[in-house]
């Protein structure tokens with residue numbers, strides 16, 4: 001049906017008014033100082049991770065970063081069969097990030113059950129090849145073995161020698177441990193020169209003192225945090241230990257008890273890094289809102305958002 005000229009005129013007027021209102025709002029926004037910190041996201045993936053997620057391209061990741069004030073992002077391979085539906089190799093990550101190394105930071109990973117010759121020397125040679133191609137860390141370390149598996153101990157030792165921080169995922173199936181995280185404690189004590197960055201349900205459930213069974217390390221607890229969390233205790237004891245906020249386990253652990261969560265981030269401001277686990281176009285990410293809702297002191301927010309990542313991953317400031 002043809003539209004009457006009166007209707008067309010009215011619509012044109014409404015559109016013009018909206019444009020005036022929009023440009024006024026834009027002027028207000030332009031006059032405001034830029035709010036919120038710039039972020040370095042220490043946990044993203046490219047390609048297709050899961051059979052239920054969509055592939056993420058480097059351009060897609062960069063666009064999402066621009067929309068959320070993320071200046072740089074760590075891109076991690078995943079090769080262990082328990083870590084993803086599809087293996088995403090270090091060589092893939094190196095190739096995908098190569099045109100964007102000013103913003104995309106590659107990590108490397110080797111499964112602890114991988115066959116190699118030459119013992120520790122052979123393993124070091126394998127990782128040195130990746131260091132020579134620009135990787136800044138090791139991860140995502142997510143194999144379906146105990147956290148102190150003999151093959152992993154070799155990897156932790158070599159990562160210490162090469163100054164590669166190890167970003168690990170801990171739950172009830174990958175890097176398994178007992179309540180209280182005694183396996184992780186053995187690892188940290190045996191490798192004081194290796195930097196470890198914890199992530200995942202088991203890591204974050206252990207912010208609270210009420211983890212009772214190994215399967216609790218695979219849970220996403222809600223409600224108040226109980227005193228005596230093993231992860232918090234290990235952060236106090238081991239200076240080579242850090243944590244990152246990615247995935248629902250990270251945002252959930254801080255958001256489940258915001259009084260404790262805020263106090264934890266202020267106390268551990270030098271030890272926690274910002275991360276999301278963004279891996280699929282359009283994925284919901286809670287970390288920005290959770291951090292904003294805590295109204296953290298500006299210096300705490302700046303450390304968590306980017307300064308700790310620059311220091312721990314030895315990035316350019």
Ligand SMILES: [Zn+2]
Pocket residue numbers: 043044045140277
């Ligand atoms: Zn991940």
